[in-house]
Amino acid sequence: MRKQTGEVNFIMxxxxxxxxxxxxxxxxxxxxxxxxxxxxxxxxxTIYPVNVVMRSLMGEEITGANFAINTxxxxxxxxxxxxxxxxxxxxxxFQTMLxxxxxxxxxxxxxxxSSVAAVFCIVVLHTSNTVVSIAAILGGxxxxxVMYFLSRGRSFSIGRLIIIxxxxxxxxxxxxxxxxxxxxxxxxxxxxRWLSGSLNGSKMTEAIPLVMLVIIFTPILLVLGKxxxxxxxxxxxxxxxxxxxxxxxxxxxxxxxxxxxxxxxxTGPIAFVSFLAGPIANRLVGVSASNILPAGLVGAIxxxxxxxxxxxxxEYRFPVGVITGILGAPYLIYLxxxxxxxxxx
Amino acid sequence: xxxxxxxxxNSKKKQLDIHAPKHxxxxxxxxxxxxxxxxxxxxxxxxxxxxxQELMDGLFYQNQDSYGANVVQKRISRTVFSLCxxxxxxxxxxxxxxxxxxxxADPSILGVNTGASLFVIxxxxxxxINTAGQYIWLALIGAAITAxxxxxxxxxxxxxxxxxxxxxxxxxxxxxxxxxxxxxxIPSTYAMDQFRFWQVGSVGxxxxxxxxxxxxxxxxxxIIALVSAPALNALALGDDVAxxxxxxxxxxxxxxxxxxxxxxxxxxxxxGPIGFIGLLATHAMRLVIGPDLRFLIPxxxxxxxxxxxxxxxxxxxxxxxxxxxxxxxTAFIGAPILILxxxxxxxRSL
Numbered sequence: 001m002r003k004q005t006g007e008v009n010f011i012m013x014x015x016x017x018x019x020x021x022x023x024x025x026x027x028x029x030x031x032x033x034x035x036x037x038x039x040x041x042x043x044x045x046t047i048y049p050v051n052v053v054m055r056s057l058m059g060e061e062i063t064g065a066n067f068a069i070n071t072x073x074x075x076x077x078x079x080x081x082x083x084x085x086x087x088x089x090x091x092x093x094f095q096t097m098l099x100x101x102x103x104x105x106x107x108x109x110x111x112x113x114s115s116v117a118a119v120f121c122i123v124v125l126h127t128s129n130t131v132v133s134i135a136a137i138l139g140g141x142x143x144x145x146v147m148y149f150l151s152r153g154r155s156f157s158i159g160r161l162i163i164i165x166x167x168x169x170x171x172x173x174x175x176x177x178x179x180x181x182x183x184x185x186x187x188x189x190x191x192x193r194w195l196s197g198s199l200n201g202s203k204m205t206e207a208i209p210l211v212m213l214v215i216i217f218t219p220i221l222l223v224l225g226k227x228x229x230x231x232x233x234x235x236x237x238x239x240x241x242x243x244x245x246x247x248x249x250x251x252x253x254x255x256x257x258x259x260x261x262x263x264x265x266x267t268g269p270i271a272f273v274s275f276l277a278g279p280i281a282n283r284l285v286g287v288s289a290s291n292i293l294p295a296g297l298v299g300a301i302x303x304x305x306x307x308x309x310x311x312x313x314x315e316y317r318f319p320v321g322v323i324t325g326i327l328g329a330p331y332l333i334y335l336x337x338x339x340x341x342x343x344x345x
Numbered sequence: 346x347x348x349x350x351x352x353x354x355n356s357k358k359k360q361l362d363i364h365a366p367k368h369x370x371x372x373x374x375x376x377x378x379x380x381x382x383x384x385x386x387x388x389x390x391x392x393x394x395x396x397x398q399e400l401m402d403g404l405f406y407q408n409q410d411s412y413g414a415n416v417v418q419k420r421i422s423r424t425v426f427s428l429c430x431x432x433x434x435x436x437x438x439x440x441x442x443x444x445x446x447x448x449x450a451d452p453s454i455l456g457v458n459t460g461a462s463l464f465v466i467x468x469x470x471x472x473x474i475n476t477a478g479q480y481i482w483l484a485l486i487g488a489a490i491t492a493x494x495x496x497x498x499x500x501x502x503x504x505x506x507x508x509x510x511x512x513x514x515x516x517x518x519x520x521x522x523x524x525x526x527x528x529x530x531i532p533s534t535y536a537m538d539q540f541r542f543w544q545v546g547s548v549g550x551x552x553x554x555x556x557x558x559x560x561x562x563x564x565x566x567x568i569i570a571l572v573s574a575p576a577l578n579a580l581a582l583g584d585d586v587a588x589x590x591x592x593x594x595x596x597x598x599x600x601x602x603x604x605x606x607x608x609x610x611x612x613x614x615x616x617g618p619i620g621f622i623g624l625l626a627t628h629a630m631r632l633v634i635g636p637d638l639r640f641l642i643p644x645x646x647x648x649x650x651x652x653x654x655x656x657x658x659x660x661x662x663x664x665x666x667x668x669x670x671x672x673x674x675t676a677f678i679g680a681p682i683l684i685l686x687x688x689x690x691x692x693r694s695l
Contacts, residue, residue, distance in 0.1 A: 102513065106520075150684055159509040163449065163687035166516050167680040170453070170620060174676035177545045181670070196527045271524060316532040325524025332517045333498065340502035340510055 018286060022294070025284045029297035033081065036304035040077040043312065044068060071204075079202040079266055080307055080320070081300045082214045084273055086263035088299020089221060089292055090256035091274025092281065096228055097252060100158045101335060104275040105140075105260045108161070109168035111274070113143030114264040116172045116179075123183045133209045136265030140257045143168065197270030198319030199307050210266045217255045218296070224252055225290035270306075270321045272328025273299050279335070366634040376647045383654045387424040388417055391661045392668075426551025427657050427671070428650045429559050430616050431626075433608040435649020436570045438623015439642050440605035443577045444598050445496070448628070448686060449508045452488075452609035453620030453679075456519035460491025461613040462544070463522045463529075470533050478558055480614040488610030492602060494518060546619030546672025548657050555615050562611040567646070569604035573597060574638040581636065619672045621679020622649050628682065652678070 041053050048056075048065055056062050056069045091104045105111050117139025121132045147168065151161045227248055230238045238245055260274065277299035281291045284298075306323040366372075388404075389395055399413025404421070434452070441450040452458055464487030468474040474483070495518050499511035576597050579587040584594045612619065626648035627641070634640050653671065656678065660669035 107516065150688065160687045163509065163512055164684045166454070166512060167683035167687070170676050170683070171680040174545075174673045178670070178673045181545050196524065271520065318528060318531060322524055322528045322531065325520070326528060329517065329521030329524055333514075333521060336510075336513050336517055337498055337501060340498065342502070 022285050026294050026297065029284075029294055029301065033297055033300050033304070036301060036308065037077050037081060039308060040080065040304060041069060041073050043308065044073060075202040075204045075207050076199050076307075077304070078204075078211065079207045080199050080303045082207070082210050083197075083199075083263040083267045083270065084277075084300035084303030085218075085296040086210070086214050086259040086299070087270060087273040087303070088277030088281075089218065089296040090260040090263075091276075091299070092278035092292060092295035093221065093228065093252055093256045094274075095278040097231060097249065098158060098161070100162075101275070101279050102162060102332075102339075103158060104278070105256070106269070106272065106275055107169075108147060108165035109172060110140050110143050110147075110257060110260055111264050111269040112169045112172035112176070114140040114261040115269050116175050118265045119176055119179050123179050129206050130209065133262055133265045137258055137261040140261035140264070141254070143172075144253060144257050196319055196321030196325060197264075197268035198321055199267060199303075200317075200319060202267070206266055210262050213258060213262045217259055218292075221252070221255055221292055224248060224255075225292045228252065228292075229290045268319075268321060270303060271325035272332065273302050273324055276302060276324075276328050276331060366637060366640055369634060369640060372633055372644070376644065376651070379651050380647060383651050383658065384424055384428070386658050387427070387654050388420050390658055391416075391420065392666045422553050422556065423548060423551045423657075424654060426556050426559070426616070427548040427654045429556060429563055430548055430551075430612045430619065431622060431650035431653030432646040433559075433563055433566065433612045433649075434619065434622035434653065435626040435645040435647070436567060436623075436642060437605040437608040437612075438627045438649070439638065439645045440570055440577075440601045440608075441623065442627055443581060443638055444601045444605070445499075445511060446581065447508050447511055449512050449624070449683065451621060451624040451679075452605075452613075453618065454512055454624070454683070455492065455495050455515035456522065457488045457491050457495070457606065457609055458613050458618035458620065459519045459522040459526070460487040460494075461485075461610050462618060463487050463526050465614065466526050466529050470529050481558060481562075481611055484614030485607060485610040488606045488613065489603075491518060491522070492606045496602075544617060545670040546613075546617035546675070547668075547670040548616050548619075548653070549668060549670070551616070559611060559615060562607055566604045566608040569600055570642050573601050573604075574642050577601060577638045581638070617670075617672060619653070619675055621675050621682070622653055624686075625649075625652055625675075625679050625682055628686065
């Protein structure tokens with residue numbers, strides 16, 4: 001009897017500890033993110049003091065500072081934060097649901113699907129931002145549906161899914177290259193954003209749909225997050241714990257695809273953020289908890305940090321996607337090497 | 346160099362040799378007819394369809410002033426170039442698949458093309474090179490380094506280089522290298538403009554000059570491939586059996602991979618990255634004539650030439666009055682094949 005209470009206490013203590021760690025890590029992440037946001041506003045060609053930035057944000061008229069801060073840096077910062085958050089959350093959900101860190105929207109070709117739709121709208125149809133966003137979401141969803149039907153077979157295999165995704169990506173990327181090739185000279189710079197994501201030229205009007213969708217879908221995902229961690233135990237276990245696995249999967253997939261698609265439509269496919277955020281968050285918090293929020297925060301931090309590096313570390317300004325690509329790719333290779341060694345593939 | 350040391354008596358060897366696959370001669374004839382048809386189509390069709398008279402004029406260098414004859418002559422070099430590329434890619438595909446014993450090995454999937462691209466863009470940006478002869482050596486170095494790297498990662502751990510491991514290693518390396526390509530390209534408008542057109546594989550730039558550069562590499566690669574075919578057959582039975590038959594697996598792999606990398610590296614340098622030809626040609630041919638490499642290698646070369654030239658014609662027709670680059674067409678024909686292969690193969694072998 002006493003031994004049992006001891007065990008219960010032990011488990012409860014462990015839970016409390018994990019919750020404390022979760023809270024601790026999450027608040028640290030929030031603080032870092034806020035710090036980077038401030039840096040995004042303060043730094044630039046001219047470094048404005050804090051009080052000027054504050055006054056300018058409050059709507060006071062300051063020549064020069066108004067334009068630099070309110071028109072250029074603020075939209076850039078907001079776009080970066082929300083796009084990074086969206087990439088991080090969606091990537092984490094895919095990785096957790098498919099129980100494989102390699103199974104992220106990038107590798108599965110979903111980002112490319114959104115990109116193709118968006119590039120087509122921008123370069124060929126010259127449509128408005130709203131249409132681009134909607135098209136990107138549809139492109140992502142269509143890719144997922146096609147992937148689903150292709151990967152359905154006698155038995156499901158993550159390896160097969162990934163190879164199919166790589167095939168899809170090859171096709172979609174061919175379309176993007178073609179569109180860029182045929183685009184007019186003056187559109188190239190804009191079109192290149194679709195090869196590697198970029199925050200250059202972010203506008204408030206383009207950031208608004210992104211912000212709205214992130215605000216709408218994040219709570220939904222957070223609520224479902226608890227069930228997600230049950231899903232992680234395996235299909236049968238989750239069913240017996242009372243999770244409607246199919247319905248829940250569909251909801252999760254649609255929500256994450258919408259997040260990925262709107263972020264892609266706004267910034268272009270920022271490489272590897274959706275892939276890196278999940279594993280980093282898991283390492284920081286521990287795998288057991290539902291790490292949607294930390295993953296999103298890590299995503300936002302990655303994007304802001306990489307953008308700051310891209311803007312200021314070199315004499316030429318690199319778009320954020322190039323920096324995340326160079327940082328992220330070695331990690332992907334490392335992960336593959338580690339999985340190979342362990343024989344997990 | 347690489348040969349079955351176990352030279353059995355002549356009669357036995359002959360017995361082995363006459364085991365040509367079923368209907369081999371029929372398939373060969375069909376293939377040659379298809380080749381002729383594609384070549385004919387490639388000469389005649391395009392933004393402007395030439396008449397038979399103009400075709401003859403162009404082919405036999407008569408009536409030089411006619412517009413149609415000039416068009417045909419331009420198309421001749423283009424067609425020859427695309428045939429060369431097709432042969433090279435077809436053979437590179439077979440070699441890589443048989444060396445790695447892996448049905449999904451193809452230069453584009455393994456990231457070898459991206460490696461070649463990276464080195465070419467470095468050359469364009471930092472050394473301002475702009476001739477095909479200079480592209481080649483850079484592309485070759487890039488392709489070779491990438492191939493070694495990807496195979497190294499892909500064959501770690503238990504079970505050696507399984508398809509999924511190789512494909513993932515290739516995709517990851519590709520992603521890493523393309524980030525670098527973009528990073529190098531973006532600060533330089535000059536490089537961006539040059540590279541934009543090079544990035545999508547096309548045989549449109551094929552001239553007699555580039556063919557002349559191509560030929561020595563092509564011939565070397567083809568000879569190595571054909572000579573090593575019997576030994577590669579032995580390797581397909583497993584390393585132990587191959588060693589027992591007198592093959593040195595390490596040496597053989599090295600030479601075969603070298604030939605594959607040279608073939609696809611040169612093609613990439615001259616035509617830009619053209620994907621999936623090796624995958625398509627080899628699988629189509631294996632389906633009809635079986636896995637014997639002595640026949641599969643030449644037939645894949647034939648199939649590669651047909652598929653690439655055909656894709657080029659299709660691209661010219663769809664994209665008329667301009668053209669749709671052949672790299673885009675092959676991605677569209679090839680990627681579904683990759684998906685199909687992934688769907689059909691057993692879970693365990695992935």
